[in-house]
Amino acid sequence: MLNLLKYPAFLLALPFVLLTATPSLAADTAAAVSIVQAWSPATPPGAETGAAYFTINNRSGAADVILGANSAVATEASVHEMKMAGGMMQMRAVPKLSLAPKASVTFSPHGYHVMLTGLKKPLKEGDHFKLALQLQHAGAVEVDVVVEGLGASQFTGPAK
Template sequence: MKKLILGALLALGATLALAHEYQAGNLLIGHPWTRATAPGATVGGVFLTLDNTAGEADKLLSAATPAAERAELHSMSMENGVMKMRQVPAIDVPAKTKQALAPGGLHIMLTGLKQPLKEGASFPLTLTFEHAGAVQVHVKVEALGASAPAGPKH
């Protein structure tokens, strides 16, 4: 019986650790992550998912972190075979849809990093939404060159 209870508790703990989700009003913020940076790098990108469960659209208006001098909302796109990155004033989160901030697309650009981002570390990031307000999340630092957040380790 003790093994069964211990196993259930360990499974619950693993599920909670993997969840890495936050709630802001009707928005579910899923797994905020970034890539580790090389020594001396001064920029990085933050990626996450925004799941709007409500019938009302929202907007991500800004981001801020003590890990960098600035956190800006950005988009990336291909134009005539050239990757273009631009700052955007807000990121729309339409009603009852998911909005992905991912490598090669919408993301939060960190400039003026105060120290290199090391794999396994995390740092706070405050996201401010038009309707849901401000919420603090913790950004997990994944491996240098990661294309997606790491899954569970066995």
């Protein structure tokens, strides 16, 4: 068995190694989740709600869970789902959305989306805003959302 008391340099270096490794591990976890092609359709003047769409990628070997969302452009942001039920399109809030390991989930106009409630001003074509998703393990993941034209139904260009 190794007697660490014979190696005082190792004992002095151990706290440094542990402290410097922790931020790297946290950064690796956050980097394992990414959001791409984030967009939102423009809203007409006076609109109180909007929506954001994107694809979220979990490159990690572990599952994660979206617990919520926030953005400075609205008083509230939350994950919702649109789906057909009994021949009618229905929308419901999704308090927690699981992300499988090594999988992606696409948020689109007729599926999952982030509902922006209490817009502080209209979303105008060409504008950008920040959106953050809170994940159980990866923490906050922020993305720049590009505002497409009024009535847009898909992402058409690269986000800045």
